Amino acid sequence: MTRAAAPLMLEPGQRELLESLAKSRTAEHRLVQRARVLLHAADGMANAEIGALAGVTRMTVRAWRSEFAERGLADL
Template sequence: MTRSAAPLVLEPGQRELLESLAKSRTVEHRLVQRAQVLLRAADGMSNADNAVLAGVTRVTVRAWRSEFAERGLADLGRVAPGRGRRASIPQ
């Protein structure tokens, strides 16, 4: 087992919202995945173990943690401009 990062600190109410997102069957998969990663980080799981469970890299887990530490739940599922799949059907 690898050395764990410091547990992510959640404000009151944030855990409940992340838990509901993590269990949701209707929101986008990327939001569910990110909520699960953040909850495991708050429980003290190492970034490496968290990345394996989520199927992403440790760099991604660290990026999501730092993004959450900076902005909290604001823009949680926002995709940065220029990222993501391009439209296959023109406007």
């Protein structure tokens, strides 16, 4: 079993925005994918598991988690 990273901490309102993006049929695919990754990270799922579900590498998940920790949703 893969050890999970600490759950990503979301500010009030961020989960709702990420959920909306994750369900979007009109947003750019990469944006939808990133929103799903961040939601899984907030739920405490391991980076390797998130990557497998999202179709990205574990390193990409780590990078997106780091970017979110530094800048929040500003890049979205």
